Amino acid sequence: MGSDLCDLTARELHKLYQAGSASPVDVMQAVLVRIEQLDPTLNAFCQTAQDAIDMARQSEKRWRQKRPLGSLDGVPISIKDNIAVSKLATRFGSRGTDDAPAQHDSPCVARLREVGAICFAKTTLPDFAHKIITDSPLTGVTRNPWDRERTPGGSSGGAAAAVAVGMAPAAIGTDGGGSIRIPAAFTGTFGFKPSFGRVPHAPRGPFGLLSHVGPMTRCVADAARILTVITRPDTRDWYALPFEAVDYELVLNCKPTPGGIRIAYSPSLGLDVTPDADVHDAVMRAANTFRELGARVRPDNPPGIARCNTIHATLWPACCRQLTEGMADGGAALDPSLQAYADVGAAISRQALLGALIERGEIGAAVNAFFEKYDLVICPVYPRVAMRLAELPASEELFPHFTAWCNQLGLPAASVYAGTTAQGLPVGIQIVGGRHADALVLWASHILELAVGRAPLAELARSLSSSIAGHPRH
Template sequence: MTDDLCDLTARELVTLYGARRASPVDVMKAVLERTERLDPAVNAFCQLADDALDLARASESRWQRGAPLGPLDGIPVSIKDNISIAGLPTRFGSLATTPDIASSDSPCVARLREAGAICFGKTTLPDFAHKIVTDSPLTGVTRNPWDLSRTPGGSSGGAAAAVALGLGPIAIGTDGGGSIRIPAAFTGTFGFKPSFGRVPHAPRGPFGMLSHAGPMTRCVEDAAQTLSVISRPDSRDWYALPFDGADYVRGLSCQPVPRGVRIAYSPTLGLPLTVEPEIHEAVIRATTTFGGLGAYVAASDPPGVAHCNAIHTTLWRACCRQLTDDLSSGRATLDPSLQAYADAGNVISREALLGALIKRGELGAAVNAFFEQYDLVICPVYPGVALPLAGPESNGELFPHFTAWCNQLGLPAASLYVGMSATRVPVSIQIVGGRHADALVLWASHVLELAFGRAPFGELPRTLSAPETRATAV
């Protein structure tokens, strides 16, 4: 089999497995070979598992017996390095951690293993996932495969770059303010942040009230299939929603037709921000597409997004302070931008913190009422396309203006590719649903994917070279 296996979706690979036209061993070898060849330029991975081929052989045997564990059996999946894989260190992208071997899998990894998926490597992130670009003192700079002078976003930047390059068809990222959706938008991949608690996540740590684990893929169906697996219950997460056994792949075709669906569109979410014309046009084009299919569409800003962003600033700084307080040593090795967030958290009073949490609940009620009028919101993921590596983003000064409100309110949200910019980098839009409307957001994403197609990943080069991107781990 050839390197072309790396360009197939998980669904396409499973079809080949069932027809005996390819095996998990073929695919795993192809992914590892492409990773060895292309990853030095983009720096998407910080660790690879030694047992990947052994797991592929076990999966191959199950397929040969006609007894696969499910529709992800034998599919390579990468895992962001703030999620534990038993047998590998979990470094959180930070020199302040030690390379201790994890003794157990995090919930989503455990569910993927039970389904036969091959969790074959850990992807890069900024220091403790604290910012929306991916570079750290531990692993260095991660680059965007569409343009190596640009960032893939963060904090799940390594995951996004890996999927775009075909270094595994599925990645698991985390999102505390936009960390799945912004990298997905910058790389043209599909990123889905589930409702808060939909995917059990443990240990949650200082960012536990904001963080969501979710899939990053090349197509909506693969994300839906992954969500059906990783949303299965795990008692280690006290915040987890009751398990409802939803089949999110089936939901892609079982939701209502667009006629009757109520869509609000908002190019700025009511914020005083300048959105690049290509992003504005993408929002209008996506909305017009739904209108042409019979949906009701109207311009309307969800209430309180600016207030949500202010709350996010308060809570994020407080979380960073708690994180650094919990470190027994090593604060001096942290990214300076993380240290700055923690220092800002030191001046937040208990009254201000409690006030932010109370206001958060009030805004949640107002947004719940908004979603009684509308089923979905279409808006930007970020004001522009993938940013250059050099600039204020390197210092952690950028803010997830259009994404953080979904974390504050626990809303399901997706980043979906809709076209290429004049500079040949992806353009994406965000689809947001009301609380627990995960299936509806995935359905809407699938409708637009059928209309606009997927990113032209085949245009990405098969050979890459870039300046040295890795730092020296200690």
């Protein structure tokens, strides 16, 4: 069976374990071999747990005794390196941190371990997750497996690249303005940003008012399975929502068609930003797909998106400034683009910050009213597909135009594969729900995935492996 194990979803691995056709040790070994083969080219990982095989052996023993801890027992899951995993350093992709191992797991990692998942490695991100591409002075450039001359997006770019080529069946990422959804769109994977507080997270740090933790997977059902686990309560997060014992995987099949669901679609969200034709057409195709399946679909724009982006452009630099003020050297070791954000943040007054927070609440109320008319919004994730590394604009010009509003308002949102361009690059579209409508967004994402199909990720991995075999290093 060999490396083909790397191309399976978490749910498929679970079925193999149940049948005794493969063991967690087989899978963990195959994943590590694939990392050894592909990661020198992609640079998606920054740390691997020395006890990964030992954890797999413990899971294997539980399966042999028919006493698995849960539906993720034995499934390797990578963790973005701004989330604490005990025994591994939490470097935040930054030279401004040290390599001391974490003493405790973050809430989501603790929940995953409780059900037997193997949290086996840390994935790359830009310095403190501050931008929507993935490179840093600490770990270098992470590349897109669809085209190594392109970015996988950021800040969860390492997580997305790893999942896309089977170097991890699933990953945990974070999203402060689009950092799960943009990499998912650029790599043909599925990324879900839950409602703010749905997944407990600690410590939250300077970006705590905007940051969300969520799954990045090869299919929607895997994300639903993981979300069911990581939403379990943890008192370390004061912002966490009251726990709801929802099985998100069961929700996916609760309604077979979207008949009667009210959907607003918009290729631009009313912004003065024109998406490329491939992105525009993907949004239109998704809207038509839902219409053909019986949904009530019409063009419309949620109110206040431009103002949300202005608020994001105020709060994000202020968060960066707060980060650097806590450093003994004032952030001298940081990526210059993060330092530049911090410099902008230094000039933002307390009155401007308070005004932005007040206005955010006012816009949120207006958007709540919008979601009384509609159940979902379909729109772009980013104005274009994965960009060439050599043609990337300055970091401050890389703005999350279509995703930041969901962070400002705490809304659940997903990036769903919606086809490929003529150049063979994946296109993702965004599905957004009203406050706390996580289950509805996952369900709609599943409906679209069934209609469109999943990205050909196994073929992508084989193609990349063949290419690397001919040219071992980039």
